[in-house]
Amino acid sequence: MTSFKYSDENVSAPVAYSAFETMHSVAEIVLPFYSEEKSRAIIDEIWARTKEANDKFNRFDKGSPLALVNKTAAEEATAVDDELFMVLEMCRVFCNSTDGYFDITANRASRSASKGVKNFELDGSSHTVRFCDPTVKLDLGGFAKGYALENACNILKRENVTCALLNFGNSSIFALGTHPYGDHWPISVEHPYFRGKCAHTFELKDCALSISGRNGRGLGHIIDPATGDRVVKDEMIAVTGPSPMACEVLSTALYVAPREKRSDILARFAGYSASEIYCLTNGTTKVIKVY
Amino acid sequence: MDKMLTRKEFLSNLGSMFAVGSAISLFPWLTSCTEKGQKEIEGQTAKLGIIGTGSRGQFHIANLLVDKSAKIVALCDDYEPHLQEAAAMCPEAKLYNDYRKLLDDKNVDGVIICTPLNLHAIMTIDSFRAGKHVFCEKSMAYSIQDCKDVIAEWKRSGKVFVVGQQRLFDPKYIKAMELIHSGAIGEVVGVRNYWYRNNDWRREVPSPELERRINWRLYNESSRGLMTELACHQLQNGSWAMDQYPECVTGMGSIRFWKDGREVFDNVAVTYEYPNGVHMTFESIISNKHFGMGEFILGSEGTIDLVKGIMFSEQPAYRSGIEQFLMQIKQGILSNNAFAGSSWSQEDASTDPGIRFTDKIITTDGSSSTGATNDGSVELAHAFCHAVITGQQPDKIVKEAYYATALALMGDQASHEKSTIYFKEEDRIL
Numbered sequence: 001m002t003s004f005k006y007s008d009e010n011v012s013a014p015v016a017y018s019a020f021e022t023m024h025s026v027a028e029i030v031l032p033f034y035s036e037e038k039s040r041a042i043i044d045e046i047w048a049r050t051k052e053a054n055d056k057f058n059r060f061d062k063g064s065p066l067a068l069v070n071k072t073a074a075e076e077a078t079a080v081d082d083e084l085f086m087v088l089e090m091c092r093v094f095c096n097s098t099d100g101y102f103d104i105t106a107n108r109a110s111r112s113a114s115k116g117v118k119n120f121e122l123d124g125s126s127h128t129v130r131f132c133d134p135t136v137k138l139d140l141g142g143f144a145k146g147y148a149l150e151n152a153c154n155i156l157k158r159e160n161v162t163c164a165l166l167n168f169g170n171s172s173i174f175a176l177g178t179h180p181y182g183d184h185w186p187i188s189v190e191h192p193y194f195r196g197k198c199a200h201t202f203e204l205k206d207c208a209l210s211i212s213g214r215n216g217r218g219l220g221h222i223i224d225p226a227t228g229d230r231v232v233k234d235e236m237i238a239v240t241g242p243s244p245m246a247c248e249v250l251s252t253a254l255y256v257a258p259r260e261k262r263s264d265i266l267a268r269f270a271g272y273s274a275s276e277i278y279c280l281t282n283g284t285t286k287v288i289k290v291y
Numbered sequence: 292m293d294k295m296l297t298r299k300e301f302l303s304n305l306g307s308m309f310a311v312g313s314a315i316s317l318f319p320w321l322t323s324c325t326e327k328g329q330k331e332i333e334g335q336t337a338k339l340g341i342i343g344t345g346s347r348g349q350f351h352i353a354n355l356l357v358d359k360s361a362k363i364v365a366l367c368d369d370y371e372p373h374l375q376e377a378a379a380m381c382p383e384a385k386l387y388n389d390y391r392k393l394l395d396d397k398n399v400d401g402v403i404i405c406t407p408l409n410l411h412a413i414m415t416i417d418s419f420r421a422g423k424h425v426f427c428e429k430s431m432a433y434s435i436q437d438c439k440d441v442i443a444e445w446k447r448s449g450k451v452f453v454v455g456q457q458r459l460f461d462p463k464y465i466k467a468m469e470l471i472h473s474g475a476i477g478e479v480v481g482v483r484n485y486w487y488r489n490n491d492w493r494r495e496v497p498s499p500e501l502e503r504r505i506n507w508r509l510y511n512e513s514s515r516g517l518m519t520e521l522a523c524h525q526l527q528n529g530s531w532a533m534d535q536y537p538e539c540v541t542g543m544g545s546i547r548f549w550k551d552g553r554e555v556f557d558n559v560a561v562t563y564e565y566p567n568g569v570h571m572t573f574e575s576i577i578s579n580k581h582f583g584m585g586e587f588i589l590g591s592e593g594t595i596d597l598v599k600g601i602m603f604s605e606q607p608a609y610r611s612g613i614e615q616f617l618m619q620i621k622q623g624i625l626s627n628n629a630f631a632g633s634s635w636s637q638e639d640a641s642t643d644p645g646i647r648f649t650d651k652i653i654t655t656d657g658s659s660s661t662g663a664t665n666d667g668s669v670e671l672a673h674a675f676c677h678a679v680i681t682g683q684q685p686d687k688i689v690k691e692a693y694y695a696t697a698l699a700l701m702g703d704q705a706s707h708e709k710s711t712i713y714f715k716e717e718d719r720i721l
């Protein structure tokens with residue numbers, strides 16, 4: 001489902017807004033300064049590109065290329081298209097550079113069997129992927145939103161857009177340029193126990209933000225690759241930096257990683273910063289920067 | 292803990308929970324907790340006599356000792372050790388073994404009755420006749436006829452009457468009911484209550500002939516068991532949420548585990564039916580505490596956990612984080628929206644962690660048979676003092692207490708007869 005709204009009531013800043021249900025969540029964009037027609041064209045292209053990625057990486061859709069890999073790659077080397085191959089290669093790099101804390105093979109079924117990148121082999125000449133173990137399954141859920149956001153940014157940049165705000169499921173955000181009436185986009189983290197209450201504000205300009213944690217008191221969906229268990233921590237991790245994809249990967253990895261390892265991992269990514277956000281049930285918040 | 296502080300917190304909590312002024316119109320019985328209510332009685336005290344200075348009586352005494360609007364002038368108990376314990380807490384109070392003598396004491400404006408259930412009616416009626424205001428602990432009385440007699444005497448007396456249904460003063464419940472009445476969970480479709488404990492519900496008896504006196508809860512002559520002692524509080528929930536009262540109840544009960552000579556059931560399961568077709572359940576077992584205490588209002592669009600103060604949505608809708616920027620930019624302004632957080636996903640619908648609707652999570656597990664602090668009891672006792680001083684009857688309390696007690700008694704009858712008991716027209720007196 002897609003919604004589109006447009007207002008040119010404010011002549012100095014006409015603005016479009018659109019929301020699109022995708023990746024089991026909702027993607028949204030605010031795009032100021034364009035005509036209705038031009039905004040529609042740009043937004044349509046972004047949603048089309050997003051849908052393409054969703055259709056390819058949705059492991060729950062039996063017919064998707066990723067589901068096919070999950071079905072056959074344990075038995076035989078399975079050929080994938082260029083895009084999926086590239087994504088798997090990137091995920092391997094991210095897995096290595098985060099000491100295995102970001103791992104698309106982490107899942108509940110293969111508890112403790114996880115060996116990170118060693119779980120699957122990629123053959124560059126034939127563009128095939130092969131699992132080392134029948135329990136291995138790939139899950140791009142923790143990657144796809146950041147990736148789709150990255151693609152959306154590329155479309156905006158290609159169109160020379162200098163001001164826009166993108167939000168994927170409230171956890172992955174990209175702020176292009178600044179709010180038309182500010183020198184940044186103010187993006188506030190909602191206190192998980194109090195709807196609408198601001199826990200911490202980020203002032204973003206040409207910058208991505210990704211947040212990992214659990215919802216309120218509930219269990220999270222992030223799995224510790226080492227144990228196959230859901231990770232339940234008190235804090236949220238917020239990562240900011242130029243690439244939405246890297247932010248997404250890093251916030252997941254840092255959330256899983258023990259506190260003392262977070263600085264080392266973060267230091268490998270130039271231009272990124274991270275904070276631990278502790279929201280207490282009494283409504284207060286403590287933010288600790290990861291150095 | 293400083294109880295006055297608690298009440299101050301309660302006030303500020305109320306203030307933050309409601310749009311200014313709305314709370315009092317919605318919950319008029321809370322006047323005593325408002326600043327205006329406090330001002331009204333500034334410098335004045337209610338002179339109180341406590342009848343029954345056992346566990347609950349002493350709990351109230353402890354709270355009232357730090358309430359500036361209360362002065363405990365008389366104590367009565369026919370069991371000397373309890374009377375002496377209370378006397379040690381209030382050395383200036385006059386001591387009585389016979390409550391009728393206390394009622395003759397002209398210095399007493401109002402009484403707080405904390406005796407076994409079978410004595411509530413006679414003591415309340417005698418107190419009204421003696422011209423006293425009355426705060427009687429729940430349940431209101433041992434039988435529906437007793438309740439009706441009490442209410443008739445109250446009406447004749449023109450005195451103030453409150454009953455120990457403290458949930459009416461618990462911020463969690465007040466806020467929850469406001470949410471329910473405003474449609475936050477859609478239509479109410481069910482009410483679920485349970486109270487589980489794992490203990491024999493006995494008090495230590497110094498000498499065997501005192502058994503029935505100390506453990507009055509366990510015997511039919513003085514108690515209606517789990518229904519009047521526990522259910523009574525929870526049975527208020529459905530009526531409060533829907534503003535109607537059940538038509539009938541059916542139930543079962545037995546002594547399954549504590550076969551120690553007691554007469555009241557150690558487990559019951561009863562179901563009430565409301566005119567709109569909603570069913571309210573109450574279950575209690577006192578030989579397994581796994582589930583603890585729970586009270587839920589189930590709606591077509593959400594569920595409210597009254598004990599924990601959490602609202603769950605049936606379909607947690609996605610709330611746009613950034614659509615508000617559209618409006619802002621349209622208006623040429625910049626402001627901040629709090630929306631970012633761990634990712635929202637469609638699957639969250641089944642594992643909705645819920646939203647806490649009170650910012651102070653004071654929950655009780657229902658294991659204490661004396662009472663929990665922060666459950667509204669302190670505010671209720673204060674409301675009584677306020678009422679004694681001003682002579683103003685707090686709204687709603689008597690009606691809620693009457694129906695809660697009547698429902699508990701009907702449930703007890705149904706579970707003994709294993710039958711369906713209908714609420715008689717002539718018993719709908721309020």
Ligand SMILES: NC(=O)c1ccc[n+]([C@@H]2O[C@H](COP(=O)([O-])OP(=O)(O)OC[C@H]3O[C@@H](n4cnc5c(N)ncnc54)[C@H](O)[C@@H]3O)[C@@H](O)[C@H]2O)c1
Pocket residue numbers: 342343344345346347348367368369370373388389390404405406407408410428429430455456457504505507519520660661662
């Ligand atoms: N609202 C609540 O949450 C709450 C909590 C606990 C108890 N209660 C209620 O409080 C009441 C008392 O319960 P409790 O746990 O304090 O019981 P308890 O046995 O500890 O106290 C009752 C006292 O009444 C005294 N008493 C009995 N007959 C008397 C008489 N004829 N004259 C004077 N005193 C007499 C007893 O000696 C005893 O000291 C009950 O109705 C109970 O349901 C309410």
